[in-house]
Amino acid sequence: xxxxxxxxxxxxxxxxxxxxxxxxxxxxxxxxxxxxxxxxxxxxxxxxxxxxxxxxxxxxxxxxxxxxxxxxxxxxxxxxxxxxxxxxxxxxxxxxxxxxx
Amino acid sequence: xxxxxxxxxxxxxxxxxxxxxxxxxxxxxxxxxxxxxxxxxxxxxxxxxxxxxxxxxxxxxxxxxxxxxxxxxxxxxxxxxxxxxxxxxxxxxxxxxxxxxxxxxxxxxxxxxxxxxxxxxxxxxxxxxxxxxxxxxxxxxxxxxxxxxxxxxxxxxxxxxxxxxxxxxxxxxxxxxxxxxxxxxxxxxxxxxxxxxxxxxxxxxxxxxxxxxxxxxxxxxxxxxxxxxxxxxxxxxxxxxxxxxxxxxxxxxxxxxxxxxxxxxxxxxxxxxxxxxxxxxxxxxxxxxxxxxxxxxxxxxxxxxxxxxxxxxxxxxxxxxxxxxxxxxxxxxxxxxxxxxxxxxxxxxxxxxxxxxxxxxxxxxxxxxxxxxxxxxxxxxxxxxxxxxxxxxxxxxxxxxxxxxxxxxxxxxxxxxxxxxxxxxxxxxxxxxxxxxxxxxxxxxxxxxxxxxxxxxxxxxxxxxxxxxxxxxxxxxxxxxxxxxxxxxxxxxxxxxxxxxx
Numbered sequence: 001x002x003x004x005x006x007x008x009x010x011x012x013x014x015x016x017x018x019x020x021x022x023x024x025x026x027x028x029x030x031x032x033x034x035x036x037x038x039x040x041x042x043x044x045x046x047x048x049x050x051x052x053x054x055x056x057x058x059x060x061x062x063x064x065x066x067x068x069x070x071x072x073x074x075x076x077x078x079x080x081x082x083x084x085x086x087x088x089x090x091x092x093x094x095x096x097x098x099x100x101x
Numbered sequence: 102x103x104x105x106x107x108x109x110x111x112x113x114x115x116x117x118x119x120x121x122x123x124x125x126x127x128x129x130x131x132x133x134x135x136x137x138x139x140x141x142x143x144x145x146x147x148x149x150x151x152x153x154x155x156x157x158x159x160x161x162x163x164x165x166x167x168x169x170x171x172x173x174x175x176x177x178x179x180x181x182x183x184x185x186x187x188x189x190x191x192x193x194x195x196x197x198x199x200x201x202x203x204x205x206x207x208x209x210x211x212x213x214x215x216x217x218x219x220x221x222x223x224x225x226x227x228x229x230x231x232x233x234x235x236x237x238x239x240x241x242x243x244x245x246x247x248x249x250x251x252x253x254x255x256x257x258x259x260x261x262x263x264x265x266x267x268x269x270x271x272x273x274x275x276x277x278x279x280x281x282x283x284x285x286x287x288x289x290x291x292x293x294x295x296x297x298x299x300x301x302x303x304x305x306x307x308x309x310x311x312x313x314x315x316x317x318x319x320x321x322x323x324x325x326x327x328x329x330x331x332x333x334x335x336x337x338x339x340x341x342x343x344x345x346x347x348x349x350x351x352x353x354x355x356x357x358x359x360x361x362x363x364x365x366x367x368x369x370x371x372x373x374x375x376x377x378x379x380x381x382x383x384x385x386x387x388x389x390x391x392x393x394x395x396x397x398x399x400x401x402x403x404x405x406x407x408x409x410x411x412x413x414x415x416x417x418x419x420x421x422x423x424x425x426x427x428x429x430x431x432x433x434x435x436x437x438x439x440x441x442x443x444x445x446x447x448x449x450x451x452x453x454x455x456x457x458x459x460x461x462x463x464x465x466x467x468x469x470x471x472x473x474x475x476x477x478x479x480x481x482x483x484x485x486x487x488x489x490x491x492x493x494x495x496x497x498x499x500x501x502x503x504x505x506x507x508x509x510x511x512x513x514x515x516x517x518x519x520x521x522x523x524x525x526x527x528x529x530x531x532x533x534x535x536x537x538x539x540x541x542x543x544x545x546x547x548x549x550x551x552x553x554x555x556x557x558x559x560x561x562x563x564x565x566x567x568x569x570x571x572x573x574x575x576x577x578x579x580x581x582x583x584x585x586x587x588x589x590x591x592x593x594x595x596x597x598x599x600x601x602x603x
Contacts, residue, residue, distance in 0.1 A: 006102045073102070097275040
């Protein structure tokens with residue numbers, strides 16, 4: 001699937017993501033066990049995250065997948081562990097700088 | 102990622118948190134988001150390629166920045182301190198454009214064709230107007246977020262291009278989303294046309310820290326605002342800090358709420374930072390180095406670095422108080438010679454930088470290399486522990502008889518002399534050496550002599566670095582961003598050729 005930098009997506013648990021670094025190649029990006037959908041499209045309220053992949057995604061957190069290079073920023077909080085082609089995406093630590101501007 | 106998403110995220114997560122305080126009023130994150138929607142609708146309806154902002158600091162400024170992003174148009178803040186003719190020339194380069202202009206500045210630029218003018222008053226009215234806020238919006242996205250005109254001291258100002266991904270990359274990888282405590286407030290006094298003013302909007306909004314705007318910097322107004330708004334964070338340019346300390350001294354007050362003070366945009370005289378640290382030991386000082394073309398900060402001397410350097414008896418550690426610290430972990434910095442080869446540690450050369458936030462681009466001209474490296478045109482070197490020392494613009498380096506001499510190094514030595522209030526060192530044409538070292542001093546005492554100061558330099562530096570031409574003046578020329586205008590002195594002294602040749 002195509003994940004352009006800056007493109008915005010939503011998972012079934014209500015979380016929204018923005019692509020900050022595009023992947024080399026990815027077959028499927030899922031949240032809560034279901035494919036993510038473009039954020040602009042209407043959500044299907046019938047779908048919910050599967051119980052075993054329902055981690056809370058906090059806004060402002062970044063998730064990355066080393067194998068594909070994909071990096072996402074959570075722009076709206078929600079539930080639904082992020083997976084890329086079956087691999088669980090890892091939380092990326094922000095090394096916050098002392099305020100400089 | 103569009104920079105407007107930074108505000109959207111913040112407003113969505115913490116709508117009630119205070120965001121911006123200025124002459125226009127105080128606004129929460131939700132207020133700012135609503136204002137931006139209205140302003141974006143206003144911009145989107147105007148057939149324009151660029152949104153121009155010409156005015157003093159205040160809530161209109163961040164509103165117009167984010168609204169430009171939503172409307173899919175680059176945002177270009179202009180320098181209102183330019184002479185009218187230069188200002189009109191710059192504005193003409195942005196057409197077709199829509200321009201938000203302070204009411205009292207309109208008459209200076211209204212004659213420029215191809216610009217839809219909106220007075221600041223009309224803009225503020227629209228920002229609060231429910232009709233504008235409710236307008237349906239669908240604008241194509243623009244890659245370019247900001248166009249910043251360089252100060253143009255070397256010729257025609259160049260328009261530096263900052264794309265959305267440069268700016269947002271810098272913010273999301275260096276700032277904890279909503280990481281600020283609710284009582285934190287940042288005092289912003291750098292003018293809107295400075296890169297630090299652009300980055301201050303984004304990092305403070307994303308970090309959840311209230312921005313308090315000072316429309317016009319005077320040290321008295323700065324101290325008043327810091328006290329009144331219980332300011333916890335601020336950024337100043339070096340020339341501001343000394344004057345702020347004078348006000349604190351004369352009023353006999355401190356700033357108990359201030360937690361962090363960052364500085365950048367020029368060389369900080371060592372005596373000033375030492376005095377500031379002595380006066381305010383509770384404050385975390387941060388020296389930030391960056392350029393417009395690098396989306397602000399690329400290297401930081403942090404609070405611990407300051408304290409360790411200040412209390413060290415090891416000269417190599419002590420001198421780090423004059424460094425710009427270490428590169429951000431998200432980018433690389435190298436020092437290269439004139440041929441482009443990396444020099445060994447400790448040797449001087451040109452500072453190069455590479456990373457996701459590095460734009461290195463002017464309108465119609467990319468200056469970044471294909472492999473991502475950007476030449477800063479700054480001279481510098483890196484010590485054993487990785488601390489970067491920046492010695493000023495490469496163009497300012499004096500080449501005397503084949504030896505490269507950094508003006509900053511000589512200025513630093515002279516500033517530590519008790520009778521020197523300020524000093525500028527630069528090269529003058531010389532028949533024998535190609536260039537010779539010249540120096541203009543602002544003295545604290547009438548008794549100070551060229552012989553005394555020459556001897557002072559000689560005890561600290563090689564004899565080739567002792568200035569050969571001296572002049573004493575009451576003050577030095579700075580631009581409004583606190584940058585020393587060496588070129589002005591250089592051309593004046595080239596014309597007059599040295600009143601006090603040593």
